[in-house]
Amino acid sequence: MIELNDDKCMHCGACVGACPANAIYLNEVILDFNDDCTDCGLCVRACPVGALSLIRTRGLKVPAVTA
Amino acid sequence: MFFKDSYDVIVVGGGPSGSTAARYAARNGADVLLVEKRQEIGSPVRCGEGVSMEIFKHVDIKPDSSWFVNQVTGARIFGPSGKFILIDAKKAGDEVGAVIERDNFDKYLATEAARAGAEIATKTSVVALNRDGGEITGVRVRRMGEEKDVSAKLVIGADGFESQIARWSGFNTNLKTRDTTSNLQYRMTNLDLDPRFTDFYIGSVAPGGYVWIFPKSREVANVGIGLLLSKIKGPSEAKDYLDAFIENDIRFKNASIMETVSGGVSVSAPLDKVTADRIMLVGDAARMIDPLTGGGISNGVIAGKVCGEVAAEAVKAQDFSDEFLQRYEKGWRELLEEKLYRDYMAKEKLVSLDDVALDKLIEVMSAVRLENLSTKEILTAIRSKYPELVKEFEDLI
Ligand SMILES: Cc1cc2nc3c(=O)[nH]c(=O)nc-3n(C[C@H](O)[C@H](O)[C@H](O)COP(=O)(O)OP(=O)(O)OC[C@H]3O[C@@H](n4cnc5c(N)ncnc54)[C@H](O)[C@@H]3O)c2cc1C
Numbered sequence: 001m002i003e004l005n006d007d008k009c010m011h012c013g014a015c016v017g018a019c020p021a022n023a024i025y026l027n028e029v030i031l032d033f034n035d036d037c038t039d040c041g042l043c044v045r046a047c048p049v050g051a052l053s054l055i056r057t058r059g060l061k062v063p064a065v066t067a
Numbered sequence: 068m069f070f071k072d073s074y075d076v077i078v079v080g081g082g083p084s085g086s087t088a089a090r091y092a093a094r095n096g097a098d099v100l101l102v103e104k105r106q107e108i109g110s111p112v113r114c115g116e117g118v119s120m121e122i123f124k125h126v127d128i129k130p131d132s133s134w135f136v137n138q139v140t141g142a143r144i145f146g147p148s149g150k151f152i153l154i155d156a157k158k159a160g161d162e163v164g165a166v167i168e169r170d171n172f173d174k175y176l177a178t179e180a181a182r183a184g185a186e187i188a189t190k191t192s193v194v195a196l197n198r199d200g201g202e203i204t205g206v207r208v209r210r211m212g213e214e215k216d217v218s219a220k221l222v223i224g225a226d227g228f229e230s231q232i233a234r235w236s237g238f239n240t241n242l243k244t245r246d247t248t249s250n251l252q253y254r255m256t257n258l259d260l261d262p263r264f265t266d267f268y269i270g271s272v273a274p275g276g277y278v279w280i281f282p283k284s285r286e287v288a289n290v291g292i293g294l295l296l297s298k299i300k301g302p303s304e305a306k307d308y309l310d311a312f313i314e315n316d317i318r319f320k321n322a323s324i325m326e327t328v329s330g331g332v333s334v335s336a337p338l339d340k341v342t343a344d345r346i347m348l349v350g351d352a353a354r355m356i357d358p359l360t361g362g363g364i365s366n367g368v369i370a371g372k373v374c375g376e377v378a379a380e381a382v383k384a385q386d387f388s389d390e391f392l393q394r395y396e397k398g399w400r401e402l403l404e405e406k407l408y409r410d411y412m413a414k415e416k417l418v419s420l421d422d423v424a425l426d427k428l429i430e431v432m433s434a435v436r437l438e439n440l441s442t443k444e445i446l447t448a449i450r451s452k453y454p455e456l457v458k459e460f461e462d463l464i
Protein backbone atom coordinates (compact mmCIF):
# COMPACT_ATOMS: atom_id res chain seq x y z
CA MET A 1 0.00 0.00 0.00
CA ILE A 2 1.18 3.49 -0.79
CA GLU A 3 1.24 6.13 1.90
CA LEU A 4 1.28 9.83 1.07
CA ASN A 5 2.98 12.47 3.16
CA ASP A 6 0.72 15.45 2.47
CA ASP A 7 3.23 17.78 3.96
CA LYS A 8 5.73 17.04 1.18
CA CYS A 9 3.38 16.61 -1.79
CA MET A 10 3.67 19.20 -4.58
CA HIS A 11 0.57 17.91 -6.44
CA CYS A 12 2.63 17.61 -9.60
CA GLY A 13 1.35 14.30 -10.96
CA ALA A 14 4.76 12.75 -11.59
CA CYS A 15 3.57 9.67 -9.71
CA VAL A 16 0.32 9.58 -11.73
CA GLY A 17 2.09 9.46 -15.08
CA ALA A 18 4.64 6.94 -13.86
CA CYS A 19 2.12 4.46 -12.43
CA PRO A 20 1.76 1.42 -14.70
CA ALA A 21 -1.58 0.45 -13.18
CA ASN A 22 -3.19 3.91 -13.42
CA ALA A 23 -3.95 3.59 -9.72
CA ILE A 24 -3.51 7.29 -8.93
CA TYR A 25 -5.67 10.27 -9.92
CA LEU A 26 -4.65 13.84 -9.18
CA ASN A 27 -7.74 15.77 -8.26
CA GLU A 28 -6.19 19.24 -8.49
CA VAL A 29 -4.51 19.08 -5.07
CA ILE A 30 -5.74 15.73 -3.79
CA LEU A 31 -4.20 12.42 -4.75
CA ASP A 32 -6.71 9.58 -4.96
CA PHE A 33 -5.38 6.02 -4.93
CA ASN A 34 -7.59 3.21 -6.24
CA ASP A 35 -7.54 -0.54 -5.71
CA ASP A 36 -5.56 -1.29 -8.87
CA CYS A 37 -2.27 -0.59 -7.07
CA THR A 38 0.12 -3.54 -7.34
CA ASP A 39 2.66 -2.24 -4.81
CA CYS A 40 5.30 -1.99 -7.53
CA GLY A 41 6.88 1.02 -5.87
CA LEU A 42 7.56 2.97 -9.06
CA CYS A 43 5.69 6.04 -7.84
CA VAL A 44 7.88 6.08 -4.75
CA ARG A 45 10.97 6.42 -6.93
CA ALA A 46 9.32 8.81 -9.38
CA CYS A 47 8.24 11.30 -6.73
CA PRO A 48 10.89 14.06 -6.86
CA VAL A 49 10.46 15.04 -3.22
CA GLY A 50 9.94 11.72 -1.45
CA ALA A 51 6.29 12.24 -0.51
CA LEU A 52 5.34 8.60 -1.12
CA SER A 53 6.30 5.42 0.68
CA LEU A 54 5.43 1.80 0.30
CA ILE A 55 4.12 0.29 3.49
CA ARG A 56 3.67 -3.35 4.42
CA THR A 57 0.19 -4.80 3.99
CA ARG A 58 -1.35 -8.23 4.34
CA GLY A 59 1.86 -9.46 5.99
CA LEU A 60 3.60 -9.49 2.61
CA LYS A 61 7.23 -8.68 2.37
CA VAL A 62 7.82 -5.31 0.73
CA PRO A 63 9.59 -5.86 -2.58
CA ALA A 64 13.05 -4.33 -2.64
CA VAL A 65 13.22 -1.15 -4.67
CA THR A 66 15.87 -1.70 -7.29
CA ALA A 67 16.88 -0.18 -10.61
CA MET B 68 -22.59 25.41 -14.63
CA PHE B 69 -21.61 28.06 -17.07
CA PHE B 70 -21.28 26.04 -20.23
CA LYS B 71 -23.62 24.33 -22.67
CA ASP B 72 -24.67 20.68 -22.86
CA SER B 73 -23.07 20.04 -26.19
CA TYR B 74 -20.08 21.11 -28.32
CA ASP B 75 -18.42 20.03 -31.53
CA VAL B 76 -15.07 19.62 -29.80
CA ILE B 77 -14.03 19.30 -26.14
CA VAL B 78 -10.35 19.87 -25.41
CA VAL B 79 -9.22 18.41 -22.08
CA GLY B 80 -6.30 20.35 -20.58
CA GLY B 81 -5.52 24.07 -20.75
CA GLY B 82 -1.74 23.83 -21.18
CA PRO B 83 0.04 25.08 -24.31
CA SER B 84 -1.01 22.07 -26.42
CA GLY B 85 -4.68 22.22 -25.45
CA SER B 86 -5.03 25.99 -25.79
CA THR B 87 -3.40 25.91 -29.21
CA ALA B 88 -5.61 23.04 -30.41
CA ALA B 89 -8.69 24.87 -29.08
CA ARG B 90 -7.59 28.09 -30.74
CA TYR B 91 -7.13 26.63 -34.22
CA ALA B 92 -10.27 24.51 -34.01
CA ALA B 93 -12.37 27.55 -33.01
CA ARG B 94 -10.69 29.85 -35.50
CA ASN B 95 -11.68 27.48 -38.27
CA GLY B 96 -15.31 27.36 -37.26
CA ALA B 97 -15.69 24.62 -34.63
CA ASP B 98 -17.73 25.11 -31.46
CA VAL B 99 -15.11 24.38 -28.79
CA LEU B 100 -14.99 23.91 -25.01
CA LEU B 101 -11.56 23.92 -23.33
CA VAL B 102 -11.62 22.27 -19.90
CA GLU B 103 -8.89 22.86 -17.30
CA LYS B 104 -8.99 21.31 -13.86
CA ARG B 105 -6.73 23.83 -12.18
CA GLN B 106 -8.26 26.98 -10.80
CA GLU B 107 -5.92 29.17 -12.78
CA ILE B 108 -4.55 28.66 -16.29
CA GLY B 109 -0.77 28.34 -16.21
CA SER B 110 -0.42 28.19 -12.47
CA PRO B 111 1.31 26.71 -10.61
CA VAL B 112 4.12 26.56 -13.16
CA ARG B 113 5.46 23.07 -13.85
CA CYS B 114 8.27 23.92 -16.19
CA GLY B 115 11.86 25.10 -16.67
CA GLU B 116 10.43 27.74 -19.01
CA GLY B 117 12.99 27.37 -21.77
CA VAL B 118 11.66 27.45 -25.35
CA SER B 119 13.29 27.27 -28.73
CA MET B 120 12.64 30.04 -31.20
CA GLU B 121 11.37 27.34 -33.59
CA ILE B 122 7.88 27.70 -32.17
CA PHE B 123 7.44 31.19 -33.68
CA LYS B 124 8.07 29.87 -37.18
CA HIS B 125 5.19 27.45 -37.07
CA VAL B 126 2.50 29.09 -35.01
CA ASP B 127 1.13 32.63 -34.95
CA ILE B 128 2.52 33.64 -31.55
CA LYS B 129 3.74 37.17 -30.93
CA PRO B 130 6.26 37.48 -28.12
CA ASP B 131 5.13 40.06 -25.59
CA SER B 132 6.94 41.38 -22.54
CA SER B 133 4.54 39.74 -20.10
CA TRP B 134 6.08 36.36 -20.87
CA PHE B 135 9.03 36.74 -23.23
CA VAL B 136 11.60 37.75 -20.63
CA ASN B 137 15.06 36.66 -21.71
CA GLN B 138 16.28 35.69 -25.15
CA VAL B 139 19.60 33.93 -24.71
CA THR B 140 22.49 33.88 -27.14
CA GLY B 141 23.66 30.38 -26.41
CA ALA B 142 23.54 27.20 -24.41
CA ARG B 143 26.54 25.80 -22.56
CA ILE B 144 26.82 22.09 -21.95
CA PHE B 145 29.16 21.22 -19.11
CA GLY B 146 30.80 17.81 -18.83
CA PRO B 147 31.62 16.22 -15.47
CA SER B 148 35.13 17.75 -15.41
CA GLY B 149 33.81 21.28 -15.90
CA LYS B 150 34.78 21.61 -19.58
CA PHE B 151 31.92 22.92 -21.69
CA ILE B 152 30.77 23.41 -25.23
CA LEU B 153 28.98 26.56 -26.28
CA ILE B 154 26.10 26.19 -28.68
CA ASP B 155 25.12 29.30 -30.56
CA ALA B 156 21.36 29.81 -30.16
CA LYS B 157 20.98 30.73 -33.83
CA LYS B 158 22.35 27.38 -34.91
CA ALA B 159 20.62 25.30 -32.31
CA GLY B 160 17.42 24.14 -33.99
CA ASP B 161 15.49 22.89 -31.01
CA GLU B 162 17.68 23.99 -28.13
CA VAL B 163 16.71 26.66 -25.66
CA GLY B 164 16.33 30.05 -27.34
CA ALA B 165 14.49 32.06 -24.71
CA VAL B 166 13.34 31.87 -21.12
CA ILE B 167 9.68 32.71 -20.63
CA GLU B 168 7.15 33.16 -17.83
CA ARG B 169 5.05 30.03 -18.33
CA ASP B 170 2.08 31.23 -16.28
CA ASN B 171 1.68 34.29 -18.48
CA PHE B 172 2.53 32.37 -21.65
CA ASP B 173 -0.19 29.81 -20.95
CA LYS B 174 -2.64 32.64 -20.26
CA TYR B 175 -1.63 34.32 -23.51
CA LEU B 176 -2.35 31.11 -25.44
CA ALA B 177 -5.66 30.60 -23.62
CA THR B 178 -6.60 34.19 -24.43
CA GLU B 179 -5.87 33.54 -28.11
CA ALA B 180 -8.15 30.49 -27.90
CA ALA B 181 -10.91 32.56 -26.30
CA ARG B 182 -10.51 35.30 -28.92
CA ALA B 183 -10.87 32.70 -31.63
CA GLY B 184 -14.20 31.73 -30.07
CA ALA B 185 -13.40 28.82 -27.74
CA GLU B 186 -15.13 28.70 -24.36
CA ILE B 187 -12.86 28.03 -21.39
CA ALA B 188 -13.88 26.32 -18.16
CA THR B 189 -11.36 26.40 -15.28
CA LYS B 190 -11.51 24.54 -11.99
CA THR B 191 -13.38 21.94 -13.99
CA SER B 192 -12.11 18.36 -14.03
CA VAL B 193 -12.93 15.77 -16.63
CA VAL B 194 -13.63 12.70 -14.52
CA ALA B 195 -14.76 10.23 -17.19
CA LEU B 196 -15.04 9.68 -20.90
CA ASN B 197 -18.64 8.95 -21.90
CA ARG B 198 -19.52 6.31 -24.45
CA ASP B 199 -22.61 4.96 -26.09
CA GLY B 200 -22.18 1.43 -27.40
CA GLY B 201 -18.44 1.89 -27.50
CA GLU B 202 -18.56 5.22 -29.31
CA ILE B 203 -17.19 8.27 -27.49
CA THR B 204 -20.01 10.73 -26.91
CA GLY B 205 -18.39 13.30 -24.65
CA VAL B 206 -17.05 13.68 -21.14
CA ARG B 207 -18.25 13.84 -17.57
CA VAL B 208 -17.02 16.96 -15.79
CA ARG B 209 -16.91 17.97 -12.16
CA ARG B 210 -16.97 21.60 -11.12
CA MET B 211 -17.44 23.06 -7.65
CA GLY B 212 -19.02 19.88 -6.32
CA GLU B 213 -21.39 19.42 -9.27
CA GLU B 214 -21.12 16.77 -11.97
CA LYS B 215 -22.45 17.05 -15.49
CA ASP B 216 -22.25 15.20 -18.81
CA VAL B 217 -21.20 17.32 -21.75
CA SER B 218 -21.48 15.81 -25.18
CA ALA B 219 -19.01 16.29 -28.02
CA LYS B 220 -18.40 14.86 -31.44
CA LEU B 221 -14.68 14.94 -30.89
CA VAL B 222 -12.54 14.84 -27.74
CA ILE B 223 -8.95 16.11 -27.70
CA GLY B 224 -6.78 14.74 -24.90
CA ALA B 225 -4.25 17.48 -24.04
CA ASP B 226 -4.09 16.52 -20.38
CA GLY B 227 -0.33 16.34 -20.07
CA PHE B 228 1.99 13.80 -18.48
CA GLU B 229 -0.83 12.40 -16.31
CA SER B 230 -2.79 11.49 -19.47
CA GLN B 231 -6.02 10.05 -18.10
CA ILE B 232 -7.96 10.65 -21.33
CA ALA B 233 -5.48 8.54 -23.26
CA ARG B 234 -5.71 5.66 -20.81
CA TRP B 235 -9.50 5.82 -20.52
CA SER B 236 -9.81 5.63 -24.28
CA GLY B 237 -7.58 2.59 -24.53
CA PHE B 238 -4.24 3.98 -25.68
CA ASN B 239 -1.24 2.35 -24.10
CA THR B 240 0.70 5.30 -22.74
CA ASN B 241 2.63 3.35 -20.13
CA LEU B 242 6.23 4.46 -19.97
CA LYS B 243 9.29 2.37 -19.38
CA THR B 244 11.41 3.49 -16.44
CA ARG B 245 14.18 4.41 -18.85
CA ASP B 246 11.74 6.67 -20.70
CA THR B 247 10.53 8.58 -17.64
CA THR B 248 12.19 11.32 -15.63
CA SER B 249 11.61 12.73 -12.17
CA ASN B 250 12.17 16.48 -12.00
CA LEU B 251 12.61 19.16 -9.40
CA GLN B 252 13.36 22.83 -9.84
CA TYR B 253 13.88 25.91 -7.72
CA ARG B 254 13.22 29.42 -8.94
CA MET B 255 16.10 31.17 -7.26
CA THR B 256 16.78 34.83 -6.64
CA ASN B 257 19.65 37.01 -5.44
CA LEU B 258 21.98 35.34 -7.94
CA ASP B 259 24.66 36.94 -10.04
CA LEU B 260 24.63 34.97 -13.28
CA ASP B 261 25.43 35.64 -16.92
CA PRO B 262 21.90 35.85 -18.34
CA ARG B 263 23.08 35.33 -21.92
CA PHE B 264 23.40 31.58 -21.51
CA THR B 265 21.34 28.62 -20.48
CA ASP B 266 23.53 26.03 -18.79
CA PHE B 267 23.26 22.24 -18.79
CA TYR B 268 25.31 19.88 -16.60
CA ILE B 269 25.54 16.25 -17.61
CA GLY B 270 27.05 13.17 -15.98
CA SER B 271 26.87 11.75 -12.48
CA VAL B 272 25.54 15.05 -11.04
CA ALA B 273 22.25 13.94 -12.60
CA PRO B 274 22.12 10.22 -13.48
CA GLY B 275 20.44 9.75 -16.87
CA GLY B 276 19.45 13.40 -17.07
CA TYR B 277 20.90 16.82 -16.42
CA VAL B 278 20.93 19.88 -14.19
CA TRP B 279 19.74 23.09 -15.84
CA ILE B 280 20.17 26.75 -15.07
CA PHE B 281 17.79 28.89 -17.10
CA PRO B 282 18.22 32.58 -16.23
CA LYS B 283 15.37 35.04 -16.42
CA SER B 284 17.72 37.89 -15.56
CA ARG B 285 21.09 38.32 -13.90
CA GLU B 286 19.36 37.89 -10.56
CA VAL B 287 16.68 35.25 -11.12
CA ALA B 288 16.98 31.76 -12.64
CA ASN B 289 15.29 28.39 -12.75
CA VAL B 290 17.70 25.81 -11.37
CA GLY B 291 16.45 22.29 -11.84
CA ILE B 292 17.22 18.64 -12.31
CA GLY B 293 15.79 15.69 -14.19
CA LEU B 294 16.75 12.11 -13.33
CA LEU B 295 15.97 9.00 -15.32
CA LEU B 296 13.61 6.78 -13.37
CA SER B 297 15.60 3.66 -14.26
CA LYS B 298 18.62 5.17 -12.51
CA ILE B 299 16.73 6.19 -9.37
CA LYS B 300 17.09 3.77 -6.47
CA GLY B 301 15.03 5.30 -3.69
CA PRO B 302 12.73 8.12 -2.70
CA SER B 303 13.54 11.83 -3.01
CA GLU B 304 16.59 11.44 -5.24
CA ALA B 305 15.72 14.37 -7.52
CA LYS B 306 15.68 16.64 -4.49
CA ASP B 307 18.80 15.15 -2.96
CA TYR B 308 20.84 15.48 -6.18
CA LEU B 309 19.64 19.02 -6.84
CA ASP B 310 20.34 20.12 -3.28
CA ALA B 311 23.83 18.61 -3.52
CA PHE B 312 24.51 20.41 -6.80
CA ILE B 313 23.45 23.76 -5.32
CA GLU B 314 25.35 23.15 -2.11
CA ASN B 315 28.56 22.54 -4.04
CA ASP B 316 28.35 25.61 -6.28
CA ILE B 317 29.55 28.92 -4.91
CA ARG B 318 27.19 30.86 -7.21
CA PHE B 319 24.24 29.83 -5.06
CA LYS B 320 25.77 30.78 -1.73
CA ASN B 321 23.61 33.86 -1.20
CA ALA B 322 20.62 32.74 -3.24
CA SER B 323 17.10 32.11 -1.97
CA ILE B 324 14.36 29.90 -3.34
CA MET B 325 11.19 31.72 -4.42
CA GLU B 326 9.33 28.74 -5.80
CA THR B 327 9.64 24.96 -5.89
CA VAL B 328 8.42 23.08 -8.95
CA SER B 329 8.24 19.34 -9.51
CA GLY B 330 6.92 17.04 -12.16
CA GLY B 331 7.28 14.08 -14.47
CA VAL B 332 8.61 14.32 -18.00
CA SER B 333 8.56 11.53 -20.56
CA VAL B 334 11.68 10.98 -22.65
CA SER B 335 10.23 8.25 -24.81
CA ALA B 336 9.65 7.74 -28.49
CA PRO B 337 6.24 9.14 -29.50
CA LEU B 338 3.18 6.89 -29.43
CA ASP B 339 2.64 4.84 -32.59
CA LYS B 340 -0.88 6.12 -32.82
CA VAL B 341 -2.49 9.21 -31.30
CA THR B 342 -5.93 9.05 -32.90
CA ALA B 343 -8.95 6.77 -32.78
CA ASP B 344 -12.60 7.30 -33.65
CA ARG B 345 -13.69 10.63 -32.15
CA ILE B 346 -10.46 11.22 -30.26
CA MET B 347 -7.05 12.82 -30.74
CA LEU B 348 -4.15 13.18 -28.30
CA VAL B 349 -1.67 16.06 -28.33
CA GLY B 350 1.39 17.28 -26.43
CA ASP B 351 2.70 15.50 -23.34
CA ALA B 352 -0.40 13.28 -23.38
CA ALA B 353 0.80 11.92 -26.74
CA ARG B 354 4.40 11.67 -25.46
CA MET B 355 5.60 14.35 -27.88
CA ILE B 356 8.30 15.72 -25.57
CA ASP B 357 11.76 15.84 -27.09
CA PRO B 358 13.51 12.87 -25.45
CA LEU B 359 16.95 14.46 -25.56
CA THR B 360 16.12 17.83 -23.99
CA GLY B 361 12.89 17.04 -22.14
CA GLY B 362 11.38 20.15 -23.75
CA GLY B 363 7.72 19.76 -24.65
CA ILE B 364 6.31 23.26 -25.11
CA SER B 365 7.30 23.72 -28.76
CA ASN B 366 6.28 20.28 -29.92
CA GLY B 367 2.95 20.51 -28.10
CA VAL B 368 2.13 23.87 -29.64
CA ILE B 369 3.28 22.89 -33.14
CA ALA B 370 1.23 19.67 -33.04
CA GLY B 371 -1.63 21.52 -31.30
CA LYS B 372 -2.08 23.75 -34.31
CA VAL B 373 -2.36 20.79 -36.69
CA CYS B 374 -4.69 19.04 -34.25
CA GLY B 375 -7.01 22.06 -34.01
CA GLU B 376 -7.11 22.56 -37.76
CA VAL B 377 -7.96 18.93 -38.40
CA ALA B 378 -10.64 19.06 -35.69
CA ALA B 379 -12.30 21.93 -37.55
CA GLU B 380 -12.05 20.07 -40.86
CA ALA B 381 -13.69 17.05 -39.24
CA VAL B 382 -16.53 19.26 -38.01
CA LYS B 383 -17.03 20.67 -41.50
CA ALA B 384 -17.05 17.19 -43.03
CA GLN B 385 -19.04 15.78 -40.05
CA ASP B 386 -16.60 12.89 -40.18
CA PHE B 387 -14.93 12.02 -36.88
CA SER B 388 -13.63 8.60 -37.86
CA ASP B 389 -10.11 7.48 -37.14
CA GLU B 390 -9.64 7.37 -40.89
CA PHE B 391 -10.46 11.08 -41.28
CA LEU B 392 -8.27 11.98 -38.32
CA GLN B 393 -5.25 10.49 -40.09
CA ARG B 394 -4.83 13.99 -41.51
CA TYR B 395 -3.67 15.02 -38.05
CA GLU B 396 -1.53 11.93 -37.61
CA LYS B 397 0.19 12.60 -40.91
CA GLY B 398 0.50 16.35 -40.34
CA TRP B 399 2.18 16.30 -36.95
CA ARG B 400 4.44 13.39 -37.81
CA GLU B 401 5.70 15.24 -40.88
CA LEU B 402 6.74 18.13 -38.67
CA LEU B 403 8.11 16.33 -35.61
CA GLU B 404 8.54 12.60 -35.90
CA GLU B 405 11.94 12.26 -37.52
CA LYS B 406 13.60 14.48 -34.95
CA LEU B 407 11.81 12.75 -32.09
CA TYR B 408 13.14 9.37 -33.16
CA ARG B 409 16.65 10.63 -33.84
CA ASP B 410 16.79 12.37 -30.47
CA TYR B 411 15.37 9.29 -28.79
CA MET B 412 18.19 7.18 -30.15
CA ALA B 413 20.75 9.82 -29.18
CA LYS B 414 19.34 9.90 -25.66
CA GLU B 415 19.46 6.11 -25.42
CA LYS B 416 23.17 6.19 -26.27
CA LEU B 417 24.02 9.18 -24.12
CA VAL B 418 22.54 7.74 -20.96
CA SER B 419 24.78 4.70 -21.40
CA LEU B 420 27.98 6.79 -21.21
CA ASP B 421 29.91 7.24 -17.97
CA ASP B 422 31.61 10.44 -16.81
CA VAL B 423 34.89 9.62 -18.55
CA ALA B 424 33.20 9.05 -21.91
CA LEU B 425 31.02 12.15 -21.51
CA ASP B 426 34.08 14.29 -20.81
CA LYS B 427 35.76 12.93 -23.90
CA LEU B 428 32.65 13.71 -25.94
CA ILE B 429 32.59 17.30 -24.67
CA GLU B 430 36.29 17.67 -25.37
CA VAL B 431 35.91 16.42 -28.92
CA MET B 432 32.89 18.59 -29.58
CA SER B 433 34.62 21.72 -28.40
CA ALA B 434 37.48 20.94 -30.78
CA VAL B 435 35.35 20.57 -33.91
CA ARG B 436 33.66 23.55 -35.50
CA LEU B 437 29.96 23.06 -35.89
CA GLU B 438 28.02 24.98 -38.49
CA ASN B 439 24.72 23.65 -37.36
CA LEU B 440 23.49 21.96 -34.26
CA SER B 441 21.81 18.75 -35.13
CA THR B 442 22.52 15.32 -33.73
CA LYS B 443 23.58 14.24 -37.20
CA GLU B 444 25.90 17.17 -37.75
CA ILE B 445 27.60 16.71 -34.39
CA LEU B 446 28.18 13.02 -34.92
CA THR B 447 29.50 13.52 -38.42
CA ALA B 448 31.92 16.13 -37.14
CA ILE B 449 33.13 13.91 -34.32
CA ARG B 450 33.49 10.96 -36.67
CA SER B 451 35.91 12.90 -38.83
CA LYS B 452 38.29 13.19 -35.85
CA TYR B 453 37.55 10.32 -33.53
CA PRO B 454 35.73 7.59 -35.38
CA GLU B 455 36.00 5.16 -32.45
CA LEU B 456 34.02 7.51 -30.19
CA VAL B 457 30.96 7.49 -32.41
CA LYS B 458 31.12 3.91 -33.53
CA GLU B 459 28.08 3.10 -31.42
CA PHE B 460 26.21 6.08 -32.82
CA GLU B 461 26.91 5.12 -36.45
CA ASP B 462 23.27 4.35 -37.24
CA LEU B 463 22.26 7.92 -36.39
CA ILE B 464 24.50 9.51 -38.98
C1 LIG C 1 10.18 20.48 -13.92
C2 LIG C 1 9.85 20.56 -15.39
C3 LIG C 1 10.62 21.36 -16.21
C4 LIG C 1 10.31 21.46 -17.58
N1 LIG C 1 11.05 22.31 -18.34
C5 LIG C 1 10.72 22.51 -19.64
C6 LIG C 1 11.40 23.49 -20.42
O1 LIG C 1 12.28 24.20 -19.94
N2 LIG C 1 11.04 23.63 -21.72
C7 LIG C 1 10.04 22.89 -22.28
O2 LIG C 1 9.76 23.07 -23.49
N3 LIG C 1 9.38 21.96 -21.57
C8 LIG C 1 9.69 21.77 -20.26
N4 LIG C 1 8.98 20.85 -19.51
C9 LIG C 1 7.91 20.10 -20.15
C10 LIG C 1 6.71 21.02 -20.36
O3 LIG C 1 6.29 21.55 -19.14
C11 LIG C 1 5.57 20.26 -21.02
O4 LIG C 1 6.05 19.61 -22.16
C12 LIG C 1 4.43 21.18 -21.42
O5 LIG C 1 3.79 21.74 -20.32
C13 LIG C 1 3.42 20.37 -22.23
O6 LIG C 1 2.25 21.07 -22.48
P1 LIG C 1 0.87 20.29 -22.57
O7 LIG C 1 -0.12 21.34 -22.91
O8 LIG C 1 0.98 19.11 -23.46
O9 LIG C 1 0.61 19.73 -21.12
P2 LIG C 1 0.47 20.51 -19.72
O10 LIG C 1 1.14 21.83 -19.77
O11 LIG C 1 0.88 19.55 -18.68
O12 LIG C 1 -1.08 20.79 -19.61
C14 LIG C 1 -2.00 19.78 -19.32
C15 LIG C 1 -3.13 20.42 -18.56
O13 LIG C 1 -4.21 19.50 -18.46
C16 LIG C 1 -4.82 19.67 -17.21
N5 LIG C 1 -5.54 18.43 -16.92
C17 LIG C 1 -5.00 17.21 -16.67
N6 LIG C 1 -5.97 16.30 -16.46
C18 LIG C 1 -7.16 16.96 -16.56
C19 LIG C 1 -8.52 16.57 -16.42
N7 LIG C 1 -8.85 15.30 -16.13
N8 LIG C 1 -9.48 17.51 -16.57
C20 LIG C 1 -9.16 18.79 -16.85
N9 LIG C 1 -7.88 19.22 -17.01
C21 LIG C 1 -6.89 18.31 -16.86
C22 LIG C 1 -3.66 19.94 -16.27
O14 LIG C 1 -4.10 20.58 -15.10
C23 LIG C 1 -2.76 20.81 -17.14
O15 LIG C 1 -3.01 22.17 -16.95
C24 LIG C 1 9.26 20.71 -18.14
C25 LIG C 1 8.49 19.90 -17.31
C26 LIG C 1 8.77 19.82 -15.94
C27 LIG C 1 7.93 18.96 -15.07
Ligand code: SF4
Nearest residue numbers: 019037038040041043
Ligand atom coordinates in the same frame (compact mmCIF):
# COMPACT_ATOMS: atom_id res chain seq x y z
S1 SF4 D 1 3.01 1.24 -6.19
FE1 SF4 D 1 2.99 0.98 -8.44
S2 SF4 D 1 0.87 0.44 -8.91
FE2 SF4 D 1 0.84 1.29 -6.83
S3 SF4 D 1 0.37 3.46 -7.10
FE3 SF4 D 1 2.61 3.27 -7.06
S4 SF4 D 1 3.22 3.08 -9.22
FE4 SF4 D 1 1.02 2.67 -9.11
Ligand code: SF4
Nearest residue numbers: 009010012013015047
Ligand atom coordinates in the same frame (compact mmCIF):
# COMPACT_ATOMS: atom_id res chain seq x y z
S1 SF4 E 1 5.00 12.78 -7.51
FE1 SF4 E 1 5.16 13.21 -5.28
S2 SF4 E 1 4.92 15.43 -5.15
FE2 SF4 E 1 4.15 14.85 -7.17
S3 SF4 E 1 1.95 14.51 -6.87
FE3 SF4 E 1 2.93 12.51 -6.62
S4 SF4 E 1 3.29 12.37 -4.41
FE4 SF4 E 1 2.87 14.52 -4.80
